[in-house]
Structure formats: structure tokens, C-alpha cells
Amino acid sequence: MPQAPVFHLHQVSKAYSNGVVALQGLNFTVNRGEFVSLVGASGCGKSTVLRLVANLLNITEGEIEWSDSEPQQKLAFVFQQPALLPWATVFENIRLPLKLAGMSRNKSRTKVQEAIHLVGLTGFESAYPRQLSGGMKMRVSLARALVTDPQLLLMDEPFGALDELTRTKLNHDLLRLAQQQHWTVLFVTHNLYEAVYLSHRVLVMSSHPGQIVAEVPIDVAYPRPEDFRLSRPFHQYCDRVAVELTQATQGQY
Amino acid sequence: MSSTQIKPSESETIQASESPRGNFWQILVRRLTSIEIIAPLVVGVLFLVSWELFVRWSNTPPYLLPGPLLVIQTLWRDWAILLPALWITFQITIVAFLAAIVSGVVLSILLTLNKWVEYSLFPYAVVLQTTPIVAIAPLIIIWTRQVLPPQSSTFVALVICAWIIAFFPILSNTTLGLNSVDHTLKDVFQLYNASPWQTLLYLRLPSALPYFLGGLRISGGLALIGAVVAEFVAGTGGQRSGIAYQILMASYNLQIARMFAAILLITLLGIGIFWSLTVLSNLLLGHWHESALKREN
Numbered sequence: 001m002p003q004a005p006v007f008h009l010h011q012v013s014k015a016y017s018n019g020v021v022a023l024q025g026l027n028f029t030v031n032r033g034e035f036v037s038l039v040g041a042s043g044c045g046k047s048t049v050l051r052l053v054a055n056l057l058n059i060t061e062g063e064i065e066w067s068d069s070e071p072q073q074k075l076a077f078v079f080q081q082p083a084l085l086p087w088a089t090v091f092e093n094i095r096l097p098l099k100l101a102g103m104s105r106n107k108s109r110t111k112v113q114e115a116i117h118l119v120g121l122t123g124f125e126s127a128y129p130r131q132l133s134g135g136m137k138m139r140v141s142l143a144r145a146l147v148t149d150p151q152l153l154l155m156d157e158p159f160g161a162l163d164e165l166t167r168t169k170l171n172h173d174l175l176r177l178a179q180q181q182h183w184t185v186l187f188v189t190h191n192l193y194e195a196v197y198l199s200h201r202v203l204v205m206s207s208h209p210g211q212i213v214a215e216v217p218i219d220v221a222y223p224r225p226e227d228f229r230l231s232r233p234f235h236q237y238c239d240r241v242a243v244e245l246t247q248a249t250q251g252q253y
Numbered sequence: 254m255s256s257t258q259i260k261p262s263e264s265e266t267i268q269a270s271e272s273p274r275g276n277f278w279q280i281l282v283r284r285l286t287s288i289e290i291i292a293p294l295v296v297g298v299l300f301l302v303s304w305e306l307f308v309r310w311s312n313t314p315p316y317l318l319p320g321p322l323l324v325i326q327t328l329w330r331d332w333a334i335l336l337p338a339l340w341i342t343f344q345i346t347i348v349a350f351l352a353a354i355v356s357g358v359v360l361s362i363l364l365t366l367n368k369w370v371e372y373s374l375f376p377y378a379v380v381l382q383t384t385p386i387v388a389i390a391p392l393i394i395i396w397t398r399q400v401l402p403p404q405s406s407t408f409v410a411l412v413i414c415a416w417i418i419a420f421f422p423i424l425s426n427t428t429l430g431l432n433s434v435d436h437t438l439k440d441v442f443q444l445y446n447a448s449p450w451q452t453l454l455y456l457r458l459p460s461a462l463p464y465f466l467g468g469l470r471i472s473g474g475l476a477l478i479g480a481v482v483a484e485f486v487a488g489t490g491g492q493r494s495g496i497a498y499q500i501l502m503a504s505y506n507l508q509i510a511r512m513f514a515a516i517l518l519i520t521l522l523g524i525g526i527f528w529s530l531t532v533l534s535n536l537l538l539g540h541w542h543e544s545a546l547k548r549e550n
Contacts, residue, residue, distance in 0.1 A: 083435065083437035085459070087462075087541045087542075096455075097445045100442070101445065128540055
């Protein structure tokens, strides 16, 4: 894969106004077409990294170098909660980013339909969020992120609140879409199996303050075999990440 | 985007269920024979019957306590006096209520958009709310008489009194609603560079709607109370006199049955206002808000 960076974090630190240092001296790069996961214990600052990249938080020290001139226009964010408008239908929820960009209803229709089709929600266009299960709400949230054709997809534990079966199914679908669409994804999770299954690279974080302590490349090329989750290499990678994660959190519990 | 389609799995099944429906008459009969209708009806009828029996057995004179039958007879007989009076009170209530809605919503939007407006105006809105309307009504009546011609000054004065009472619940509820926006949704709007105007229109106002409607139901009743109280204070007679003036006159003349009839009309009007606002609320929130959803047990 050609190594064309999308962005690079250079010595990024984040301290909150109450003096808590959330992140210290973070350095890492995400390349085009790459799926990168950040794993770490709860509260280690994984989500903070995403919010800094999305410019929802201000950096205390260091900088993020973008290879593109207008990065804000081209990224999308999938939050921990589906964060849907309860008064709007599935269609209207997915159309929201286009509506906010001033695109007319007619012009955006095709794009919205494509996104709905992609995440498998065809037939649910006029349903309201309350009628959907947790997994389907997450699909709506994903479709809303995809509708703008983002160059970078930021995902903050998007499947954390789902049951194991639904999570596995959504992981499977996400991997297939990422492989086909050549997405660039920065994915935050505390589930290392999920991270290994999806990613090209897994970055392991320690907490207090948050730092990247290890990088585990998952050298299984896309498209990954259907039974990757059951294969020997998968479990070896999981063991490696688990060892790094244990070392990273040593003495903190 | 290419066209790969991915289906939700079995574990992501849809949870919505349609409520069982019959035709219109079946639903009506089921509604009317439900415990929610029957139980209060029985209590009401028992109360009225014992009231009537008590009045008859104890020979209570009608200028102290008229029986319910006499009240109904009086209502029928004095219909031509009471109904126009009720119509005046209704007009005052509606105008004051509409003024309260417009001013309450506009001011609450200003309060949430600008901290300076909030700090400088909100305390005075509280002052307006906590000052007893009975105490300031005479002032308002005197002042409007100075400014306006006599044929409209009373009406305007009464509207102002009712508006002062009805205004605050709408202001405070809508402000609360505008400030209760989900944080992640705010992030979504920030992420997509929404303008303050777009955030207000597509996020804050819809989020505030359930709170606003809650305030509306309180204010509707308060506007009526405000109108009646102000009429009492004003004590105005003549062509455009409201139902409270009729109550006042009836009490001077010891026409207690007519007083009861007038009170009955005010109560019915109040119930009517509350009921229509509840229907409106369910219509607007029916398909999404928890408060209006029907659940099966």
C-alpha cells in the first residue's frame, strides 16, 4: 500500500482546565485507505484523541498536520451513542449533514438512498428512531456519517453499547464496507478482538496520562478471509495486543 | 459508493408494534366503557345525588346552597345573560394566551442566544411572576384608561393582567427546553458546521417542543384565571362585561344559583382549554416523544 498520510499527530498533549493531563506527547500517522484502531482502558483518553482530530476540542500543545487543506469538510464522526434526532425519520436523520450544507432535498435524495442501501436499511426510510433496535440505530448513525463521502471516518466505540451478536454482525459488515470502499478509519474501542478483526494497525494506549505505548501491525491483507475470526493468526494477534495492553495498564489497578 | 447491500441480522429486529385497532364505533364503545371513564362518572353522579338529597332533606334555602337541579335550571333560564359574558371572558383569555405564547417564545429564544439578555431580563420576568396580580391590576386599569379610549381600555387592561399571569410558565419551560439539547447532537451540528440559525431551527426548537407544550397547558388555565381575577378587580359593568362580573353581581343580589351556574361555565371553559391543548400536544409529539407514546403492558 502506498503510504500517503491523511494526518499526522505531532507531540500532541491535552490538559483540561482542572489540571488533569489527558494526553501527553502523542505521535502517530494515519495513512490513506488505512484502518487504525486505538485500544486502551476506559478513561485513558482514546475518545479525547478523536475529538481533537475532529476539532471538537482544542489542543493544549503540539499540532495535527493535515495533508489536505480543508480537513474539516471531509471527515465524519460516529459517536458512542447513535445521536439521532428523535423527531425525524431515518431518511431525514441521514440527510442532516447535506441539509446543513445547504443541499436541496431533491439533490440529496440519491445520496441518502445510496447510504441507506449501503448500511442495509432499505425499507426503513420513514421509520422513527424509537421504532429501531440499538443495532439499527447505529446503522442509521453510520449512514449519516457516510452520506457526505468522507475522506476520514472517526468512530468512537460505536458498537460499545450493543450485545455481542449484534456487535459481531456489525463488525462483519463494517469490515466488508471498509474493504470495498477503501475507507480511512480511526477507530476507538476497548475490545481488542474487534480492533484486531478490523484494523491494519492497532495502537495501544496507557492511561494517566494517555500515551501510545505500542503499535501492533495486523499483517493480514484486505480483503480478509471470511473465517479470519476463527483463524490461528487472529488469535496470535489478539494475544499480542492483550500482552501489550496488560503491560500498559500494569500497576494501575 | 458501490452497491453492496448488507442486511441487518435477526438480532436487530424492529421493536415497534402497531396498536390493535377496530373500527371507529368499536373504539368509541371501548373507550366509553373503560374504567377511566366509568369510575370518575360514578363518583360524580354519587356526589351530585347526595348534594341534591342533602339540600332537600335539610331544607337549606337556595340563597345559601342551591341544589344541582336548580343550578341547571338557572343555567338554562339565564343562558342569554351568561353566555355573552362567558364569550367576553373567553376572548380576553385567548388574546392574553396568544400574547403570552408569542412573547414567551421570542424572549426565551433571546435568553438562550445571548447570555447578556438572560442576565439582564430574567430577574424581572421572575418579579413579574411573583407580584400578585390582584395588587397591580388596579394600576394597570388606571394606566390603560389614561392612554386608550374608554370602549377598549377595559378589555386591554384585562388582557394585560391575564397575559402577565400566563406568560411566565411558557418563558421558563421553553428556556429550559432550549437548554436541554442532547450534548452529542450538539457535537453533530458543530461537526457539520451548522450556523447558529440552523442549530436553533433544526435542533434547539424541536428539542424544546415537549417542554413548550408542557408550559402551554399550564398557561392556558392560568390565562383564564388571570382574566377572571382581573375582571373581579376591575368590577366593570356595561356592554362588554365578562363572566366574573356576573358572579360578582349575582353575589350582591344573593342569586347563588346563578353564581353556581357561572362558576360551572368557567370550569367547563377551563377543562375545554386544557383538553384542546392536550390533544394538540399529542398530535405534535405523537410519533416521537416518550410523553405521548402509548405502551402495551
